[in-house]
Amino acid sequence: MITLFHRPQSRSTRFIFLLEELGAPYRIHVVTTRNRDGSGAVDPANPHPHGKVPAISDDGNVVFESPAIALYLTDKYPQAALGPLPGEPGRGAYLSWLSYYTGVLEPAFMSKFMNTEVPRGTAGWVAVEEAMPAVIRQLSAGPYLLGEHFTAADVLYGTTFAMFSQSLMLSPSPVIDDYVKQVISRPAHARAQARDKG
Numbered sequence: 001m002i003t004l005f006h007r008p009q010s011r012s013t014r015f016i017f018l019l020e021e022l023g024a025p026y027r028i029h030v031v032t033t034r035n036r037d038g039s040g041a042v043d044p045a046n047p048h049p050h051g052k053v054p055a056i057s058d059d060g061n062v063v064f065e066s067p068a069i070a071l072y073l074t075d076k077y078p079q080a081a082l083g084p085l086p087g088e089p090g091r092g093a094y095l096s097w098l099s100y101y102t103g104v105l106e107p108a109f110m111s112k113f114m115n116t117e118v119p120r121g122t123a124g125w126v127a128v129e130e131a132m133p134a135v136i137r138q139l140s141a142g143p144y145l146l147g148e149h150f151t152a153a154d155v156l157y158g159t160t161f162a163m164f165s166q167s168l169m170l171s172p173s174p175v176i177d178d179y180v181k182q183v184i185s186r187p188a189h190a191r192a193q194a195r196d197k198g
């Protein structure tokens with residue numbers, strides 16, 4: 001059985017969404033984390049090395065970091081077809097966009113948030129003004145990141161864009177708006193919101 005280490009309204013909420021999409025049996029273990037304002041504390045029950053969420057334990061096998069968790073779960077529940085398996089078409093694209101999420105997109109958003117210039121040729125990521133057109137190009141062929149089929153990569157990207165769509169982090173884009181609508185209108189997303197408190 002999968003245990004999701006979770007803090008409501010955080011990056012772990014989207015893994016309730018993914019687990020609901022997968023139809024996987026799971027339980028939620030709500031933990032505390034450190035907060036931006038200095039409050040909160042690492043919960044000793046949380047197996048993430050920095051006490052962050054999400055993390056999962058699959059009967060003692062711990063997985064942390066969002067792309068790794070997404071990949072682990074879609075490989076474990078192949079019948080849900082939420083991510084191409086090794087040898088299937090689209091596997092390379094799936095791995096690439098999952099890795100891009102934490103390797104490029106999140107740092108790009110963080111650089112913008114912190115008003116930091118991204119040093120070309122040194123940083124492993126690019127500015128958000130360069131990253132978003134690449135994502136939009138990929139989605140334009142869509143409707144999903146990998147084409148016609150919704151995958152766990154869309155859980156990560158769709159929920160992130162839903163969070164930032166009203167902020168200055170994202171320039172207005174009808175492609176992103178349509179994408180967000182499709183992702184958050186899924187019944188599993190509503191079920192995840194209902195279970196967010198644990």
Ligand SMILES: N[C@@H](CCC(=O)N[C@@H](CS)C(=O)NCC(=O)O)C(=O)O
Binds near residue numbers: 051066102
């Ligand atoms: N790279 C991690 C980021 C996880 C993360 O930073 N989660 C936040 C909640 S949204 C957290 O646990 N913050 C508490 C802390 O930084 O100690 C992932 O994508 O899974």
